[in-house]
Amino acid sequence: xxxxxxxxxxxxxxxxxxxxxxxxxxxxxxxxxxxxxxxxxxxxxxxxxxxxxxxxxxxxxxxxxxxxxxxxxxxxxxxxxxxxxxxxxxxxxxxxxxxxxxxxxxxxxxxxxxxxxxxxxxxxxxxxxxxxxxxxxxxxxxxxxxxxxxxxxxxxxxxxxxxxxxxxxxxxxxxx
Numbered sequence: 001x002x003x004x005x006x007x008x009x010x011x012x013x014x015x016x017x018x019x020x021x022x023x024x025x026x027x028x029x030x031x032x033x034x035x036x037x038x039x040x041x042x043x044x045x046x047x048x049x050x051x052x053x054x055x056x057x058x059x060x061x062x063x064x065x066x067x068x069x070x071x072x073x074x075x076x077x078x079x080x081x082x083x084x085x086x087x088x089x090x091x092x093x094x095x096x097x098x099x100x101x102x103x104x105x106x107x108x109x110x111x112x113x114x115x116x117x118x119x120x121x122x123x124x125x126x127x128x129x130x131x132x133x134x135x136x137x138x139x140x141x142x143x144x145x146x147x148x149x150x151x152x153x154x155x156x157x158x159x160x161x162x163x164x165x166x167x168x169x170x171x172x173x174x175x176x
Contacts, residue, residue, distance in 0.1 A: 029067040032149045035134040038120060045076045045091035052090065052107030056143040057135060060100045061123060064151050069100025073125035075148070079109035079118065108137060123148050 061073040073096040081087045090109070094102045109117045116136055123131040128150040135146050 029062060029064050029149055031064045031151050032131055032133050032147075034132055037122070037132045040078065040086040041076075041120065041122065042078070042091070043076075045078060045093045047093045047095065049092065049094050049103055050105040051077070051092045053105065054142065055106050055108045055137060057104045057106070057119065057137075057146060058143070059102060059146040059148060061096050061102065061125070061148045061150065062100060063128070064149050067149075069096075070125055070128065070150060071096055071098045071100055073100065073102075073123055073128075073148075073150075075102055075104075076120075076122040076124075077104055077106070078120045079106070080112055082107065082110060084110050084112035108141075121146075121148070123150060125150065127153055129153055 057077075061070045061075070062068065063070055075094045075096065076092070077094065078086065078091045081090045090106065092104060092106075094104055096102045106119070109119055111117045117139075119135045119137070121131070121133050121135060123133075129152070131148060131150055133148070135144065137144060
């Protein structure tokens with residue numbers, strides 16, 4: 001009798017594993033939430049993956065539709081320098097690889113005023129809605145992983161989609 005109960009319990013657990021994996025996959029592909037762009041964004045940050053030492057931010061840009069990696073996504077980063085002010089030295093554009101991965105090496109940003117330390121992020125890639133968000137490094141951390149999940153654009157006729165960074169900050173733009 002006891003063996004029979006154990007066998008049924010094990011079968012039940014095994015049947016739930018694929019469901020649990022599906023739930024985990026669905027959570028992993030939840031679109032990254034929007035955050036404020038702030039008043040210090042300037043388009044066309046230089047293409048480079050190092051703007052300092054001491055903190056490394058890595059991750060993968062993915063589609064919310066199927067979790068697939070998005071190659072050639074253009075990610076702009078900017079944050080305050082050691083003095084707590086925004087400057088050109090702490091701006092970068094990183095392009096994701098074929099696997100959708102990115103890596104930014106930077107100095108840990110300081111906070112300023114009432115704001116905690118943060119890194120602004122703008123993601124722009126053809127066929128996906130743009131994203132503006134922020135990353136808040138944990139105190140004392142030397143690195144972090146941040147996957148950025150984008151929503152596919154609604155299907156429209158043929159046409160572009162690149163170079164839309166300005167649309168993300170235009171007054172009246174609907175930010176999610």
